[in-house]
Amino acid sequence: MDKRSQQKFILTPKIAMLCLTAILPLLGDIQAQSSTNLEIVSHIEKLKDNDKLERLEAVRELRKIGSPAIPALTAALQDEENRIRGGAAFALGAIGAEAKTAIPQLIAMLKDPDDRVRLDAAVALRRIGSPAVSALAEALQEPNNKQIRINATFALAGIGAEAKPTIPILIKMLKDNDEEIRLNAAIALRGIGSPAIPDLTKALQDKNEQVRRGAAIALGKISSPDTHPSSKALPSENQPISNPTNVAVCVPPPPRHPVSTTPTQSRINPSAIRLTPTPTPSPTVRPTVRPTPVKPTPNPCTPRPNSGITAPSRNQ
Known part of the structure; x- marks a missing residue:
């Protein structure tokens, strides 16, 4: 056997081993895929x-x-x-x-x-997430199906900033005749966050009061962090908000399910507010009652510390 033949004889097993090493993982993948398919x-x-x-x-x-x-x-x-x-x-x-x-x-x-x-x-x-945004945008515009619109807003609220393309539709929904539609649209805008601020700022000047209030609810969650929730009151019925960055509307945490308004959920019942004595030395500070939010604002505010007010829970 000449030298060249000897080299081929020596290399052949090594090449075979290398090929086998490369093929075995592929065989394992094929076997695993076959097992999964079965x-x-x-x-x-x-x-x-x-x-x-x-x-x-x-x-x-x-x-x-x-x-x-x-x-x-x-x-x-x-x-x-x-x-x-x-x-x-x-x-x-x-x-x-x-x-x-x-x-x-x-x-x-x-x-x-x-x-x-x-x-x-x-x-x-x-x-x-984002792959669903365009389909959800279409669902928001279902003309005669309230339930699909509400659930679509709930989905968009969880997607967040990636749902930015739906902002114009949600702003338009703030003037819907149905209170639940308006509230859930505001919550969706709140969930989208900072990308919605420019459109919400414009909405604060809208001639429609419901649009202004919906925008205020949304901005209450995404306003500047140094603004205390109890530092500003809601605007009067016919008063647009001129400085939205300083506005903070008291709102509950984002819901885990679509919001449904009932008489007890949509506004604070004054009779449900319980006054408790303020534990401060004399002169005693009289407890004060926070004014009932203007209808149909569905968000009771958290009382300020030592205000002497116990706000009703969400389930009341």
């Missing part, structure tokens, strides 16, 4: 089971798999059982932006007859 197929079969508990368990397992399970979870959004539809929506939201292919189905679920399913769909759209 698992998904198994859970898809469970989704066809008549037992709703089996179907619910399948949704939970598909959620653990993640993005490869998106098509199966999207199909589960059509299930007749509320918990399964809601669970599938929740699972898609947990996957995040990769689940953007399910956005049309989730938008349709914002008008689901079950309120929990609607909430799960809205939360899922919040988690998917």
